[in-house]
Amino acid sequence: MAPTDFFVLSAFLFGIGIFGLVVRRNVISIFFSLELLLNSANVLLVGFSKLHGNLYGEVFVFFVLAVAAAEAAVGLAIVVALYRLTGSVDTSEFRRLRW
């Protein structure tokens, strides 16, 4: 198993995440793409951790996990509040960011 395999997996996940981030208009799908970006970074952290025989990278994955959970909770709360306000989760409907 070569370290380049991790790079290939991470690059594919990152590319798919960027693609979804640009193309999708649905906020929930954009959050899915964001999770993919975070996961591609996690794959690289684990790969480097294993390559160098150093566990700090794996500890960082824990912190990334915690930040991803916080992001998901707050982001979904905002999306649900906006859905109540506008009745839509399409980004083109979110022109009004005031109350």
Next chain:
Amino acid sequence: MSEVFFYFFSVLSIVFAAVAVTSQNIIRGGVALLGCFVSLGAVYFTVGAEFLGIVQVIVYGGAIIVLYLFALMTMDLASLKSEPFKAFLVAAGGLLSVVTAFLLLTGGMVLTKDFKPSISGAEDLALPMFFKFLLPFEVVSVLLLIATVGAVAIGRRES
């Protein structure tokens, strides 16, 4: 043998990720993302990061995806508009993703060192986690508390 599983679950996670991003049915996309996360947990297992694989399945598969699907269930899914195909956006996203993936790959190709995966369980991770990174750990706990309070405050209905 673990290499076979590594490649198998890598391909599986990439396929699931592609389905999650391109699916028009958003529930199907969420379940595909769940499959992607579980496959990535299996990838972590094959390289020896066993505790991380377990945490990946529990936190991403068990908590985050369930949170997304739970929020989706409070919405009227039939009213969600299907997205029109916009050639410009697809071209821009495709170009951007290919360029970023290419840059990542060219950065990774300089590494030629081969490595033998070593198993790292909960016990091995505890030492750096609770001694070297104790302060970040505590800060993250405060961050999670703030995020919980903020989510409740934002999501509450105005009376």
